[in-house]
Amino acid sequence: MSLNFRDTAIAFKSHSTRSLRRSKWLFFILSKSFLVNFGKSLTLIAFSLRLPINVIILKTVFKQFCGGQTVGDSNEVIAHNWQHKVGSILDYSVEGQFNELGFEQTKKAIFETLTLVNSNPGVPLGVFKVTGLVETSLLKKVSSNSVLSIPESKAWEKGKTRIDDILNYAHSLNVPIMIDAEESWIQNAIDEIAERGMEFYNKKNAIVFNTIQCYKTDQLAHLKKSMARAKHNGYKYGVKLVRGAYMEKENTRAKELNYKTPIQPSKDHTDSQFNECIEFILENLGSPQNNGDINLIIGTHNEESVIFAVNKLREKKWPNSDAPVWFAQLYGMSDNISFNLANQGYKVAKYLPFGPIREVIPYLFRRAEENTSVKGQTARELSLINKELARRKKLII
Ligand SMILES: Cc1cc2nc3c(=O)[nH]c(=O)nc-3n(C[C@H](O)[C@H](O)[C@H](O)COP(=O)(O)OP(=O)(O)OC[C@H]3O[C@@H](n4cnc5c(N)ncnc54)[C@H](O)[C@@H]3O)c2cc1C
Known part of the structure; x- marks a missing residue:
């Protein structure tokens, strides 16, 4: 069909x-x-x-x-989606946390979502943003290898422990969890957290997923390096592939600070790299008879990209529901992609933001x-x- x-x-x-x-x-x-x-x-x-x-x-x-202001509020949407085999990924969308209280609140909310993933098949994956749990200024310093002061080192260790608590909890429940990618100037620290998390928790199953942003020029190389690291160290590689959400911010900052933007020269370049990454991952995915080392989540609203991936899966003779590949869209957008894919048996889920109304406003x-x-x-x-x-x-x- x-x-x-x-x-x-x-x-x-x-x-x-x-x-x-x-x-x-x-x-x-x-x-x-x-x-x-x-x-x-x-x-x-x-x-x-x-x-x-x-x-x-x-x-x-x-x-x-x-979905609602709380996890509980979101149950109605989760049930509606799941009636048609579309999963929901509860995304605590409170942004710009800047103190311990806020970070701990975010951690608590993420724990709640993981508990739900464990008990509700309509919520198949968890997700979080590192900036909800650690101060952005620290991520920036760590990403550029700057020396941290003693209080900063303490705060950094606290932040890493907070994240490790979350990954550890996800691992104890055998629940996959994605780490969102953010701005390039903090991404080295996020990548390192994610890759260490994979190394530690992905021995048996892909629990931790990192994110690759194809609007940056070096991402196919980055993907190949990360996959090689996983293979060399004997852990499963979990990856979410997206184009990237901070293009204007990236270009503006590069201009202001007079460095070469990490962003692709055109949308076509981004699209090509997105397809190249899909192709590379699917080439290395194994076969329906022999797989399990790589898990992919394709986060896009682009119909051509979805068709490209579906055709590649068909070429490799993957039955629609069996490939370790998820398609993901944001709630409220592109239902034509999500529900038609799910109708044909593909694994599909939608990011479902929740949080107190005032705090979700930036989202x-x-x-x-x-x-x-x-x-x-x-x-x-x-x-x-x-x-x-x-x-x-x-x-x-
Ligand atoms: C489930 C899900 C999870 C996501 N998680 C993340 C995440 O962790 N981190 C993150 O950054 N984003 C994330 N996003 C957002 C994503 O990166 C895109 O911003 C958004 O999905 C739009 O891209 P698209 O593939 O849907 O399609 P399209 O509409 O085809 O592509 C638009 C995208 O193309 C790129 N682009 C547009 N114009 C140009 C240009 N002139 N030059 C170069 N590139 C260009 C930009 O990335 C733009 O967002 C997520 C999206 C989804 C659906």
Whole structure:
């Protein structure tokens, strides 16, 4: 059966007509950058004046892109997705933690999500960002091999212990956990944490997953080196492949500080490297009869990339549900990819952000900006929603 990402009946089967109408209205607003900018300013002003706008946010953009304010709140979405074999990856989306209290709160929330992964098949993987657990300034210093002061060394050790507690807990439950990639100037430290985590916890199964960002020029080489390290040291290699989320920030900083940007010269270069990485990993994945050393998560909303990977898996004769490969999208976006893949038996999961509404706002602003700047994608969401609403209307008549 060939994949048809335009099959809206499958794509939106977890959505009521009412929820589709809400999404249509929201994506329409997101397609207008002036409305997004206006909405952002209004939200910030309302928060600073302590106006009661939580309800409006909860019923609109929060509902579109988040599971709830707590793990428990997210159960409804998790169950809806899982009815159609789409998993949910609970992502504690509180950003910019900067003190011990905040780091400990994040750790607690991640523990909660791992406990759920262990007990709910609809939540197949865990995830976290290192910047939620360690001070960013420390990650920057460690990444550039700067000498740490004594208090900094202590804080760094504390941060590493916090992360190790999480990986250790995931390992004790046999639950896979992804470490998100972040800005290039802190990524060396994150890579080292992730690779050491794999070395320690991936002896039997792939528990720890690192992330490769294909918008950086050196990532195929980095991937090959990491895979060789895993093979040499006898541990399973877990990797999430993405294009990368911080392009503008990376380019701006490189310009300001006058160094060569790590970002690819064009989108085509990023796309090519993404495919090359998929190809390299799938070439080394083994076969349905003999595999188990590499596990891949492909995090993308790009239909061509998904088709590319699916074709490669078919060439290698992998039954749809058997390959150690997951496809992942963000909740609220690209259901046409997620639900059609799941309908054909592929392993699929969606990042499902949760957290107190005020603290999730930066995440929501980024989703809004992403959907405003990625014009093609918003237009695609809108046209698919319109198609499905028209199809449902015809059924009634
Ligand atoms: C499940 C999941 C997990 C994710 N985890 C992470 C993570 O850990 N770390 C992270 O950084 N991001 C992460 N992302 C975000 C991801 O990196 C992309 O920003 C986002 O998915 C858009 O890329 P795309 O592959 O979906 O598709 P597309 O829309 O085809 O690609 C857009 C992307 O292409 C790249 N690009 C665009 N223009 C140019 C250009 N001129 N030159 C070079 N490159 C260009 C950018 O990376 C841009 O985001 C994740 C995404 C998903 C779905």
